[in-house]
Amino acid sequence: MATGPLHFDPFEVLQNDKGEPWILGQGSFGTTYKVQHQKLGRICALKVIRDSLVHGSGEGAERETARFFAEVKALANMHHHGIAVVFEYQDRPEEGYFYYAMEFCKGGNLQELVAQEGPLPWPVARWMVLQVAEALKYAHGCGLLHRDIKPANIMLAEPWPDQQVKLIDFGILQPLEGAAGEGQNVSSTHGGEGVFNDATASPEQMLSGMLDARSDLYSLGITLWWLLIGENPFAGQTRAQLITDRLRSDYANELPAHLDPEAREILLGLLAKRPEDRFADAQALITRITGGLLQSSSQIAAPVAQTAAAPPPPAPVLTTPTPYDENYSIPNPGSDLVTKTGQAAIYRVKQRSSGEIVAAITAEAGMNQETRDGLRTAAAAREDLGCYRMLDWCSSANEEYFIASLPSGQSLLEILRKFGSARAQDAVPLLGALARSFDASMARTTRGIRLELADIRVSSRSGQSDLAAFSGWADIDPGSASSLPSFQSDGDQDVGGTLDISSAGPVNPVSRFAALIYRLISGGNPPYASYFTDSGYVMISGLSEEGNHLLAKALSGGEESTKLESLLNRLANLESISVPGKGTNASTSRTQPVAATASASATVAPPPPPPAVPVQAAAPAANKSAPPLPPVSIPTAPPAHPVAQPAGKKSPLVWIIAGAAALIAVAGGVWVMSSSAAKERKAEADRLEALQRKAQEESAAQFESIRLQMEKKEKEEQASAAEEKRKAEEERQKMAQEREEAMKREQEREAKATDLEVKRLGQILDSNSSSSGDKADAFARIKELADKGHLQAIAICGAAYFNGNGTTKDPKEAYRLFQIGVQNKIPRSMRGLGHWHASGGGGTGEPNLTEAIRWYKEAAKLNDADAAMTLGLLYFNGDKGLEPNKVEGAKWFEVAAKGGVPAAMMTIGHSYKLGNGVEVDPERAFQWYKKAADTGLADALVEVGKCYADGSGVPEDKGKAVTIFQEAAKAGNLEAIVTLGRCYQHGLGVPQDIGEARRLFNQAKNQGHPKAGAFLEELN
Incomplete structure (x- = not known):
């Protein structure tokens, strides 16, 4: 039966097709609705606690209410692209409800997806589990356990087949033991034992034991099993059976036989019965999934902006930006965000006149002025940069928007998954369009384009983009390639990243482009070592030997040119492939076939050495004094580490040894056949001995030379390795410094936001028009910030206790807080201490006007205009027994007026008009009246x-x-x-x-x- 709209101010619950409230999910203590903000039009998910708990009483209701508050607080302090964002919270027990609004995930949860689509392929499930692991790594780093990881709590950000997921429902979260960060201030959101999800709880969770990060990983393992088999693996079992099986089995023999070996290995690492046998933490799981080659969305290294070799075209004359709100829809940060880094955020927005969905680029704090100017110029000129077009330049509320075309079509990642690797002649035309667009974008905006496979979109030659429209790589229209500009720097976290390039790998455009070429033609990722040295490269069969050498050099950073088109043209020339020019739609074929495999270097065995020639001269009986020559033995075995020689060439060492042996043999024969006198025989023997000694010395010298060469090469390799290690350490330190600076910027941003909040709360407390309820709420928040040590909050909190604004008057507590502020040179605390003394200790004793004036003056010295105004009134009127002194009063009124106090401007105007404490000066009186009127x-x-x-x-x-x-x-x-x-x-x-x-x-x-x-x- 249809009912009227349900409201939770300022949200209206949307209705489903039956006219009933649109319920997204119901849990143990609340209901989640699909709602719309009545003023902003934002679609959100609204989680509302059960009415029975709102109106209930007793320990159970208090525990559930505390659980709800803890969940809201934890979620509000989490900022990770893998965790749904919390927008708003309301606590209205008098109206019968508590709720919080969070990001609406359009694709539903994974339990619904598996029920509709059946088992998920291992690559898809692996990608989803990796994203959840990253979210858990962040949550665990904040000191929080989730304790309820299951398919129903993992949401698709967009409708399937989009695969970006977000973690929700921290309803039974628990702080980690000894945790720092958010966890130290969050109580467990469940008390007692037995609070767990039967299907996915870890053994230690079922036993109410001590939990750590490995408990969440176990639940993630059960979730992965669920995704891969297409149903709850324990459907139909009672809770007693579940607990018994969970405590008994590691599931090694129960996993389906058809599982991918990698999936099986990861599951066994997650589902070990004992925590110490599982993955140690979420990072260990991430490392295992990525294998050191892939990277997660928060680890993708972006190309370093390079200066283009060719000068950019002349810059057009910039006109005034068009009004944004009149032409484009306002982006929703929760649902319209495409990607966000430290330099820029990109949103999907609608062009109001045409209804076209386009990209709106806004600059973040990390974007330099050169990039801003380049984007502004390109947008104003409506430049076509190949893979994307700049469409407009807009502004709204001091914010610039650069409007660009949004990529459309099928992602290359899906085409690679379906058809496997591409032939070079099919890939090069497409790569040509990407290279030209990258170079053009760098020349105009100083930023390249996104080169990840998931971000590059293409259409078929027939103009279709459905995967079914492609029968292979040859069907891709290379002119249809589209992407977005890249604004990542090394270390940036990006909500739209993909698993394409190693996190240790390419940080320059040429290396990233080389990695893309390798991925397309081989179907896999470049080896980890290839990003550091070309010796770590593994040749691929789709390129010639020369092409592989060029790609290896580019991957390892050995290319000097930063132009991607230059690299691609050289590769195409080596492969005899024509690269189509700009605007070409048909891919061209190679004019010559490319060798299928790279030639291997054959090791040619050296020729066999000559046989051992024993040489022994026996002296004739007539000459017994001639000593016999020692036998000379030439080794017949090669060295322990032979050096491969080119075919047809002999080692110099072999020639020397063979020559020496031959000389010795000839000399021996001559000596034997000689019938000369003993003197001649002795001389010949000496000559032969000298020859033998010389041969031995030359052989030893040759061996020493080889040894020295090998030693030199080893030292060079060690020095090269040390240099690589030094560079890696420098890069690590640079990344650490950049992370520290980013953290510092975030802290400064948060401090600025807190300062603005404190100022707003102080205005509520000081305003006579604020309601008592608003003042009470403002005081509660100010008190919380004061307890955390915020100095301005301490000063405002002291004033609230002194005046009874939002709380009961407490002069003693006001004095304590004023003293803290005074010690930290806070003018408002000095003024408050003056009020305290002027009122006789908050009304508890005799006024001490001397002390009051002293503290008013201390505050005025620090430019506190209100303190100066108070001094003016004291002296001018002679308040609280002080002798009137209109001259002194007028002096302080003017100080306060210069500090911006309207009442002081009015008063000093009267003084100059009437001559009270100053000389009559109508002109100065008019000037002060005018300034006061302007306020x-x-x-x-x-x-x-x-x-x-x-x-x-x-x-x-x-x-x-x-x-x-x-x-x-x-x-x-x-x-x-x-x-x-x-x-x-x-x-x-x-x-x-x-x-x-x-x-x-x-x-x-x-x-x-x-x-x-x-x-x-x-x-x-």
Whole structure:
């Protein structure tokens, strides 16, 4: 039965097709609705606690209410793209509800997806689990456990087949033991035992044991199993059976046989019964999934902006930006955000006139002026940069928007998954379009384009973009390639990243582009080591040997040119492929076939060494004094580490040894055959011995030379490795410094936001128009910030205790807080301490005017205009027993007026008009009245009008005076109404009109002006 709209101010619950409230989910203690903000139009998910808990009483209701508050507080302090954003919170027990509004995820949860689509492929499930692991890493880093990881608590940000997921429902979260950060201030959102999800709880959770990050990982393992088999693996089991099985089994023998081996290995690492046998933490799981080659969305290194070699075209003359709100829809940060880094945020927005969805780029704090100017120029000129077009330049509320075309079509990642690797002749035309667009974008905006496969969109030659429209890589229209400009720097977190490039890998455009080429042609990722040295490169069969060498050099950062088109042209020349020019739609074929595999270097064995030649000369009997030559043995085995030689060439060492052996053999033969005298035989023996010694020395020298060469090479390699290590350490330190600076900027941003909040809360407490409820809420928040040490909050909190604003008066607590502020040189605390002494310790004793004046003056020295105003009043009027001193009072009034206090401007104006404490000076009186009137003070506006009417300090102009009186009268100022009536009565600056004068006098009389009645009688 249809019902009327349900409201949770300021949200209206949307209705489903049956006219009933649109319920997104119901849990143990609340209901989640799909709602719309009535003023902003934002679609959100609204989680509302059950009415029975709102109106209930007792320990159970208090525990559930505390659980709800803890969940809201934890979520509000989390900022991660893998966790749904909390927008607003309301606590309204008097109206019967508590709720919080969070980001609406359009794709539903994974339990619904599995029910509709069946088991998910391992690559899809792996990507989703990786995103959840990153979210858990962040939550655990904040000191919080989720304790309820399950498919129903993992949402698709966009409708399937989009695969970006977000974690929700921290309803049974728990702080980690000994945690720092948010966890130290969050109590467990469940008390007692037995609070867990039967299907996904870890063994230690079921036993109410001590939990750590590994408990969430176990639940993630059960969730992954669920995704891969397409249903709850424990459907139909009782809770007793579940607990028994969970405590008994590691599930090694229960996992389906068809699971991917990698999936099986990861599941076993998650589902170990003992926590110490599982992955140690979320980072260990992330490292295992990425394998050191892929990277997560928060780890993608963006290309470093390079200066283009070719000069950019002449810059057009910039016109005034068009109004944003009149032409484009306002982006919703929760649902319209495409990507966000430290430099820029990109949103999907609608062009109001055409309904086209386009990209709106806004600059973040990290964007430099050169990039801003480049984007502004390109947008103003409506430049077509190839893979995206700049469409407009807009502004709204001091914010610039650069409108660009939004990529459309099928992602290359999906095409790669379906068809596998591409042939070079199919990939190069597409890569040509990307390279030209990257170079053009760098030349104009100093930023390239996104080169991840998931971000590059293409259409088929028939213009279709559905995956079914492609039968292979050849069907891609290379001219259809589209992408977005890239604004990442090394270390940026990006909500739109993909798993394409190693986090340790390419940080320059050429390396990133080389990685994209490798991924398309090989179907896989470049080896980890290839980003550091070309020796770590693994050749791919889709390129020639020369092409592989070029790609290896580019990957390792050895390319000097920063132009991507230059790299691609060189590769195309090596592969004999034509690169189509700009605007070409058809891919071109190679004119020559490319070798299928890279040639391998064959090791050619050296020729066999000569056989050992034993040489031994036996002296003739006639000459016993001739010593025999020692035998010379030439080794027949090669060295332990032979050096491969080119075919047809012998090692120099082999030649030396063989030559020496031959000489010795010849010498021995000559000696044997000789029949000369003993002297000649001895001389020959000596000569042979010398030859042998020389051969041995030359051989030893050759061996020493080889040893020295090897030693030199080893030292060079060690030095190279040390240099690489040094560079890696420098890069690590640079990244750490950048992270520290980013954290510092975030802290400064948060401090600035807190300062603005404190100022707003102080205005609520000081305002006479604020309701008691608003003041009580403001005081509670100020007290919270004061307890955290915020100095301005301490000063405001002390004033609230002193005046009883939003809380009960407490002079003692006010004095304590004032003292803290005074020690930290806070002017408002000094002024408050002055009030405290002037009132006799908050009304508890005799006033101490000396101390009060001392602290007022200390505050005034620090430019506290309100303290100066207080001093002026004390001296001028002689308040609280002080001797009147109009000169001293006028001095302090002028100080306060210069500090911007409107009442002080008015008072010092009177002083100069009447000569109270200063010399009469009509001109200065007029100037101060004018400044006070400019602040909106109606009484000052009347005085300005009187100056014009009387010609006091300004040339007389009764017509202008009447105009000013009319302006003040419209604001309801009684003095202005009476004065204007006198003008009409006597025709001063306006034609005489007794009727109008009577009307004005009656109006003033009815509102209590003391002289209006007398003026009426005068008329009568």
